[in-house]
Amino acid sequence: MNHTDLLFHLQAYGETDTYPFHMPGHKRNTAMLGNALPYSMDITEIDGFDDLHAPEGILKDLNDRLCALYGAKHSFALVNGSTCGILAGIAAATQQGDKILLARNCHKSVYNAVELLGLVPVYIQPPTDEKTGIAGSIAPKSVEEALKQNKDIRLCVLTSPTYDGIISDIRTIADILHAKDIPLLVDEAHGAHLAFTNQKMCSAVAAGADIVIHSLHKTLPALTQTAAAHLCTDRISPASFQRKLSVFETSSPSYILLASVSECVRFLEENGQTAFLKYAERLDDFSENCKVLEHCTVLCKGKDCLEMHPAFFAFDGGKLPIVTANTNTDGVSLLQKLRVEYKIEGEMAAVTYALLMTSVCDTEAGFSRLFAALREIDCTLQSAAVPLQFTPVPLPPVVFTPAAAAKQTGARVPLQNAVGKTSLNTVWCYPPGVPLLVRGERVTREIAAALENAQAHGLKVLADGGEFPKITVCD
Numbered sequence: 001m002n003h004t005d006l007l008f009h010l011q012a013y014g015e016t017d018t019y020p021f022h023m024p025g026h027k028r029n030t031a032m033l034g035n036a037l038p039y040s041m042d043i044t045e046i047d048g049f050d051d052l053h054a055p056e057g058i059l060k061d062l063n064d065r066l067c068a069l070y071g072a073k074h075s076f077a078l079v080n081g082s083t084c085g086i087l088a089g090i091a092a093a094t095q096q097g098d099k100i101l102l103a104r105n106c107h108k109s110v111y112n113a114v115e116l117l118g119l120v121p122v123y124i125q126p127p128t129d130e131k132t133g134i135a136g137s138i139a140p141k142s143v144e145e146a147l148k149q150n151k152d153i154r155l156c157v158l159t160s161p162t163y164d165g166i167i168s169d170i171r172t173i174a175d176i177l178h179a180k181d182i183p184l185l186v187d188e189a190h191g192a193h194l195a196f197t198n199q200k201m202c203s204a205v206a207a208g209a210d211i212v213i214h215s216l217h218k219t220l221p222a223l224t225q226t227a228a229a230h231l232c233t234d235r236i237s238p239a240s241f242q243r244k245l246s247v248f249e250t251s252s253p254s255y256i257l258l259a260s261v262s263e264c265v266r267f268l269e270e271n272g273q274t275a276f277l278k279y280a281e282r283l284d285d286f287s288e289n290c291k292v293l294e295h296c297t298v299l300c301k302g303k304d305c306l307e308m309h310p311a312f313f314a315f316d317g318g319k320l321p322i323v324t325a326n327t328n329t330d331g332v333s334l335l336q337k338l339r340v341e342y343k344i345e346g347e348m349a350a351v352t353y354a355l356l357m358t359s360v361c362d363t364e365a366g367f368s369r370l371f372a373a374l375r376e377i378d379c380t381l382q383s384a385a386v387p388l389q390f391t392p393v394p395l396p397p398v399v400f401t402p403a404a405a406a407k408q409t410g411a412r413v414p415l416q417n418a419v420g421k422t423s424l425n426t427v428w429c430y431p432p433g434v435p436l437l438v439r440g441e442r443v444t445r446e447i448a449a450a451l452e453n454a455q456a457h458g459l460k461v462l463a464d465g466g467e468f469p470k471i472t473v474c475d
């Protein structure tokens with residue numbers, strides 16, 4: 001069997017007359033089901049197709065190809081998104097009650113891990129970019145400071161690049177942590193492509209992180225839910241990581257998703273270099289075009305550049321945050337206009353920007369269409385009468401750890417009445433899924449105002465205990 005051909009083997013198996021007295025229940029009976037879903041290739045872990053939780057054959061080879069591609073020590077193809085890799089990575093690196101250093105702008109999967117595993121979080125607040133309000137990079141000196149004040153940190157977790165494309169100085173941060181033998185997990189869900197760009201040294205695998213998690217589906221040609229985890233040093237044992245993965249990842253992995261990981265790896269192995277060079281050219285041309293924009297700004301494109309944002313260490317040029325701060329519109333209205341008037345669907349809206357995501361699969365025509373739309377919209381905008389001021393919301397005081405808060409009982413009250421009380425819910429805007437208020441924290445006036453402001457601008461604010469703007473609190 002040629003192990004690089006998972007897709008070929010699935011297709012070939014679907015064409016044999018082997019009768020399936022096994023899962024899945026659709027029995028590959030496409031004639032009966034009569035729709036376009038790929039039933040004929042959707043199998044379970046039958047003979048010859050290996051076992052994702054104890055890989056020895058075709059799936060071990062897939063993991064090895066991922067490992068060689070990224071230059072890790074051990075890699076794991078995942079089918080439950082970065083979410084399961086983050087949960088497994090944190091579980092493999094900590095024991096109940098351990099202190100964990102977190103960038104406050106971590107994804108909610110990190111907060112779920114903290115609660116489920118009974119960890120004690122210590123937060124680093126990223127700086128705020130003064131021009132856009134976007135959360136900046138985690139500064140190495142903030143990590144140093146946090147370690148000075150907390151001698152018993154067991155793991156550090158950062159997101160780089162962030163949803164918005166902001167990259168932290170992983171090399172320096174890893175060196176600071178490793179001097180104290182503390183492992184670093186980088187949630188690189190948004191950066192699986194970095195290793196193939198001219199920013200490859202920013203990729204957390206190359207920069208020395210211990211555990212790196214990639215959502216292949218976010219920025220590479222791979223189906224939704226596909227991801228990869230990489231162990232890059234000897235600080236975390238592959239056996240313990242694999243064991244934790246089997247806790248957080250399905251025992252019935254989709255072979256269609258695994259074949260998509262295999263095809264993504266093949267694409268990168270065979271066409272990666274050429275495709276990423278073309279992609280870089282398209283981004284450069286787009287950036288050049290953006291120089292004519294007068295009111296809105298595409299972050300680090302056109303007349304804007306990294307040096308104008310001291311809060312950013314580096315920026316992923318594939319992300320297009322279109323900044324509306326200091327214009328007479330906002331991110332939500334801009335995204336809506338692109339959708340309704342130009343049939344361009346963006347990724348996310350925040351109050352001061354709309355986020356559009358590009359990838360190696362974007363076409364020249366796609367970039368031209370976006371630029372033409374932005375140019376037209378830009379001509380209709382004006383400068384804001386009063387320029388926005390960005391002041392970061394101070395972190396609320398912690399009353400309980402997330403795990404302790406989960407055991408408390410309380411009453412559901414409107415947000416206004418929650419000020420001064422302790423929240424038993426975690427509250428976030430989705431996307432990006434970064435909590436503003438974590439269960440166990442006191443609701444401050446500033447946090448309540450930030451949540452109200454987000455909702456007033458049409459952002460989706462969610463609380464994990466029921467419908468926002470009511471939240472459950474205790475005194």
Ligand SMILES: Cc1ncc(COP(=O)(O)O)c(C=O)c1O
Pocket residue numbers: 080081082083084106107109159162163187189190215225226227432433
């Ligand atoms: C920074 C970050 N980390 C992790 C995740 C979870 O990734 P997945 O959806 O692949 O589970 C997301 C999802 O949006 C994310 O933005």
